[in-house]
Amino acid sequence: MKRYGAEFFGTFWLVLGGCGSAVLAAAFPELGIGFAGVALAFGLTVLTMAYAVGHISGGHFNPAVSIGLWAGGRFPASQLLPYIVAQVLGAIAAGAVLYVVASGNADFSLAGGFASNGYGAHSPGGYSMMSALLMEVVMTMFFLMIILGATDKRAPAGFAPIAIGLGLTLIHLISIPVTNTSVNPARSTGVALFVGGWAVEQLWLFWVAPIVGALLGAVAYRAIATD
Numbered sequence: 001m002k003r004y005g006a007e008f009f010g011t012f013w014l015v016l017g018g019c020g021s022a023v024l025a026a027a028f029p030e031l032g033i034g035f036a037g038v039a040l041a042f043g044l045t046v047l048t049m050a051y052a053v054g055h056i057s058g059g060h061f062n063p064a065v066s067i068g069l070w071a072g073g074r075f076p077a078s079q080l081l082p083y084i085v086a087q088v089l090g091a092i093a094a095g096a097v098l099y100v101v102a103s104g105n106a107d108f109s110l111a112g113g114f115a116s117n118g119y120g121a122h123s124p125g126g127y128s129m130m131s132a133l134l135m136e137v138v139m140t141m142f143f144l145m146i147i148l149g150a151t152d153k154r155a156p157a158g159f160a161p162i163a164i165g166l167g168l169t170l171i172h173l174i175s176i177p178v179t180n181t182s183v184n185p186a187r188s189t190g191v192a193l194f195v196g197g198w199a200v201e202q203l204w205l206f207w208v209a210p211i212v213g214a215l216l217g218a219v220a221y222r223a224i225a226t227d
Contacts, residue, residue, distance in 0.1 A: 003079075004083070006053035007061060007083055007090065009090060010053050011086070011090035012091070013045050014046060014094075014184070015094035015095060016045075019094070019115035020098050020101075021038050021041035023098060023112075024101070038172065039170075039173045040169050043165040047162060048165075061090075061186075062187070063087055063207075064140055064144075064183065068140075071218035072222060092193060095190035095194050098114075099114070110195050114194055115180065117179050117199075119178075121198075124179075125178060132205060135174075137209045137210075139171045139174065139181070139183050140213025143168065143217065146163060147160075
């Protein structure tokens with residue numbers, strides 16, 4: 001239960017910090033943090049919680065990461081479902097807190113997207129479903145390669161959270177214009193449920209693509225790293 005609690009709070013912090021930065025701190029035209037700030041916020045959430053609770057649960061905070069680590073031989077299948085449940089519940093709880101805070105502003109409207117992921121008309125840059133699908137698969141694939149490599153027993157000890165946090169920052173810098181960046185089904189679910197409508201209708205892509213990407217990342221890393 002301690003491991004599940006760590007995954008709950010880690011994912012909560014990721015969604016509150018990352019999506020919160022997009023909903024709250026990026027909302028000011030002149031003083032807002034912009035895409036770069038949001039990207040850094042997501043990276044910092046993973047970096048800080050990986051150091052805080054990574055030694056308890058492994059610091060997944062992402063169903064795709066848990067599945068990728070299983071495929072990479074680093075995580076038991078018996079723990080997948082409870083980890084994913086804890087992660088999704090943490091994301092939804094963070095979405096609820098963010099919704100209550102954001103709705104305290106008289107001008108707040110879910111029509112702005114509430115940091116949900118989307119494609120087509122709901123892509124920040126108007127990118128197609130195929131572009132979104134490919135981007136999410138490739139970004140998650142490399143995210144898993146970074147995670148597996150940084151946590152390999154042959155890698156320098158103690159630096160994995162830095163590499164993983166910076167890797168997630170880079171992923172957001174690349175892909176926010178395309179999908180608002182998911183690479184994390186729990187993150188996508190945690191805010192989409194409050195938006196409803198199109199956000200829930202498009203949510204399938206932000207489960208399927210990250211999971212496929214994670215599996216590909218695990219296969220690719222094992223191919224190049226196995227002695």
